Amino acid sequence: QDDSNKKTSHDGDKSKTPKRKAARSQASSNSLPSLVRRVAVEAQRSRKVIKGSGRRAHVDPEIQTRDVTAYCAAETYNLHVAKHVLQQEGYEPDPFRTELFPQVLHVQTPNFVVRDEMTGEDTPQGAGDVFIFPSGSVVTWNVTEKLAHHLVERTLAPKAAEEGHLDRLEVEDLAYVEDPTREVSKIIGDTIILGTKASSEHQQHHNASQSELDSNEEAQQQRRTEIDNILAKIAFSSALARSTKLAVLENMLSSYFQTTRSIPLTLSQGSKLRFSREFILRKTGELLHIRAQLNLYSELTDSLPDLFWDSPHELGLENYYEQVGRALDVGVRIKTLNERMNYASEIAAVLRERLSEKHSNMLEIWIIVLIVMEVLLEGYRFSHEWVEGKKPDSTEALQREWLKRELGSS
CATH class of the missing domain: 1.20.5 (Single alpha-helices involved in coiled-coils or other helix-helix interfaces)
Structure with a gap:
């Protein structure tokens, strides 16, 4: 897996959560930055986000980035229940009417500010986005860590989560920056470059009818651009959620090997395997459960999730999904996980053979x-x-x- 991917596994200890770049606090949406801060923001917008080209391309280190964080805290989520629970807390499901529910549930969080520890000035960060997937993953964009944990652990876990595992909470982080000069988004290293420029099709329509556009039509055009950005976020989020789900299975398989690592050594020494029937059956069931989650009950091995089949091709959502998969080595990790499962299957076969041999010996006796x-x-x-x-x-x-x-x- 790419070292740039910052992945952490949570065992109920929130102190392991990756530290954010600045302390955050909630604020109302009408907070305004100071004149100095406004000038700095405008200067950042005019600065070229991507430096270099080809393999030397990198994000300008002086550009301020925001966080994209994926949490996997359950085997699956019931999105209908999750929608009801979030509505009770005051969130509006699918605010941009993407019509992708129940394949994904989208809500927005209130605006918050970041306080600069050097100057003490507060900068509004805008609304955040939360995407909830049936696979048991939640992906947050520009959401405070405190609020994200509240949604995952307090709001969704008690009612919407099925086979929850907060004690094995898996978290992965990426960064993102909005680039108003780009139409097409991309990922460089562990940073997503989110192109927020209106698409050429929208821009041509804007230029053709510029003289007769009223404020309502311009608002509709802005709305279409915002929807395109949300769809791009969903594509990136789906791929990141896939990686986080895969990390859960990787940890489960590692735990499986921890409990069976003595078997090869015992066999190499010519000693007998002294395991109970209950232990052998339990280990066989654990392995089948992991393999089922990887190959049968999730979209981990699918080249493209179902929610992208009906999306406009010109948005390039499939490409965004594949970019994150390549950046996080998802394909290689799935192949490696299957190979490790094959080895685990050999161990399980030895255990079953031992169980059968033990049963046959008892019958003979x-x-x-x-x-x-x-x-x-x-x-x-x-x-x-x-x-x-x-x-x-x-x-x-x-x-x-x-x-x-x-x-x-x-």
Whole structure:
């Protein structure tokens, strides 16, 4: 996996959460930056975001980036329940009417500010976006860490999560920056360059009817551009959620190997495997569960999720999805995970063989015991009859005596 990808695994300890670049606090949407800050923001917008070209392309280190964070805290989410729960907390589902529910649930969070620790000035950061996927992942854009944990652990986990695992909370982070000079988004290293410029089609329509555009039409054009940006975020989020889900399975398989790592050593030493039937069946079930999540019950191995099939081709959402997959080595990781599962399957096969061998040995022992008991009983019966036949008052002796008398009298 790319070292630029900042992935952390949470075991119920929030102190492990990656630190953000500045302390954040909530603020109302009408907060205004100072004149100095406004000039700085405008200067940043005019600055070229991407430096260099080709393999040397990189994001300007002086550009202020924001956070994209993916959380995987459940095996699946019931998005209908999640929608109801979020509505109760005052969030509006699908505010841009993308009509992608129930494949993804989108809500926006209130505006907040970042306080500069050097100058003490507050800068509004705008609204944040939260995308919830049925695969058990939540991806946040420009959302405070405190609010994100509240949504994942307090809001969604109690009611919407199925097979939740907050004790194994998996988190992955990327950065993003909005580039108003680009129509097409891309990812460089661990930074997403989100192109927010209106598409050429929208711009041509704008120029053709510039003289007769009223404020309402311009607002509609701005709305279309915002929807395109949201769809781009969904594409990037879906790929990041896929990587986070994959990380959960990687950790589950690593835990599986921790509990079975003594088996190869035991076999190499020629010792017997002393495992109970319950242990063997449990380990077999764990492996089947991991393999099912990877290959059957999720979109991890799909080249393109279903939600992109009906999206406009000119938006290039498939390309965004594939870019994140390449940046986070998802394809290589899936291949590696399957290879490790094949090795784990060999261990499980050895355990099942041991269980079968143990069962066969027990059957053989019981068969031998039954045969021995049958021989002993038959021997006892034979010896008993022989002893009884020697007694003078036994039935056999009386019969012989009677036959002698009958034969003698005749």
